[in-house]
């Protein structure tokens with residue numbers, strides 16, 4: 001809730017006219033409580049995890065020779081019910097772990113110093129803060145994820161996330177509730193160290209969700225904008241981590257590749273990448289042969 005009753009009052013307090021974005025923010029947030037504004041993240045979470053994976057769902061349903069060239073593990077095909085099943089399980093995890101956690105974490109947000117007031121941060125301030133959040137989250141996630149790959153952590157917690165040896169977008173947050181809480185801490189660490197505006201916090205969470213969905217999409221497109229981000233791991237990088245599964249001591253990082261490189265946990269990937277990509281080629285050939293024989297049977 002903003003401490004101004006009108007736009008002129010806000011302008012008087014700031015000593016300047018409100019920008020267009022600030023006017024919109026005023027109109028939207030002036031009478032809403034900070035708690036309600038924070039709850040938007042929960043709504044974004046549900047909306048984005050429902051909508052963003054949909055293009056990949058359609059691709060999976062329309063699998064063809066053309067689409068298969070972008071599928072990382074073409075051997076695996078998911079039906080609509082497989083994917084809907086995953087979606088239902090994820091929504092269940094959200095309702096049991098994520099939503100309560102988000103709703104109860106508001107005092108932490110207040111304590112961190114996430115503000116809802118005017119002025120809004122400049123674009124440069126937002127971009128630089130989000131970049132810091134990404135780097136901090138990536139580093140923390142690397143170690144937390146690596147820790148979950150010890151014998152106890154894997155068997156008791158992380159195994160659930162690895163049920164998908166060929167991940168799909170909906171499976172990005174598919175994990176044990178304890179993993180959601182453990183890895184979720186990494187997303188709060190950046191805002192804790194460099195507190196910003198609530199709007200920056202929203203954008204940060206949305207970017208993080210989209211990134212996780214893309215990384216778990218199971219597809220790699222040469223024209224994907226993320227391909228041009230330096231040291232970006234991406235879908236193939238994380239797919240390999242799922243492909244190797246429980247024995248995986250490789251590719252722990254969630255966004256960039258530098259942590260795995262520095263700490264020597266990408267050796268398995270670098271050594272086996274060729275084999276992994278060859279298996280992809282082999283699966284494509286087998287899929288094509290299968291399609292051809294199916295066509296042959298139909299025409300007989």
Ligand SMILES: [Zn+2]
Nearest residue numbers: 145149158241
């Ligand atoms: Zn893992």
Ligand SMILES: [Zn+2]
Nearest residue numbers: 161216238242
């Ligand atoms: Zn994963």
